[in-house]
Amino acid sequence: MTVARIMKDKGHTVVTTPPHCTLKEIVDILAAKRIGAIMVTDDVKTIKGIISERDIVRALANGGASALDDSVSLHMTRNVVTCTSHDHISHVMAEMTRGRFRHMPVVDAGILTGIVSIGDVVKIRIEETEAESRSLREYIQMGT
Ligand code: AMP
Secondary structure (H helix, E strand, O other): OEHHHHHHHHOOOOOEEOOOOEHHHHHHHHHHHOOOEEEEEOOOOOEEEEEEHHHHHHHHHHHOHHHHHOEHHHOOEOOOOOEOOOOEHHHHHHHHHHHOOOEEEEEEOOEEEEEEEHHHHHHHHHHHHHHHHHHHHHHHHHOO
């Protein structure tokens, strides 16, 4: 199964922010949208980084509450690992495990077309496993 299957269910909406936004603004967006990470992009939607709730916790631990006035570009991760909609979900799982992160933007032909979270990956894997065991049960019952 590929990333395109996840996109089919969840759509292509990606929450983005410009690099000059403050961490306080990011906290408000994360809370309002009930998400864990936001893509940081420039005017033409080129990926500049990713900021997740973990980056904000680290910024607060290191700098105290005043870190909320910092711009997102000071705390984002710049080397973003991306996938394409043609990648297999097992590849995304392996990359998330290797890199110890829970979000992966989907980039097709240089354009940001979606974002996959670990929750999306786990959901689709559970559905896949359930479908497999259902068809195995049906197969076994046919032979009895
Ligand atoms: P997360 O588990 O996604 O909340 O992120 C944990 C850390 O990894 C944070 O420092 C994020 O900025 C970073 N991160 C999240 N997603 C990615 C990604 N796709 N590529 C590189 N770093 C990431």
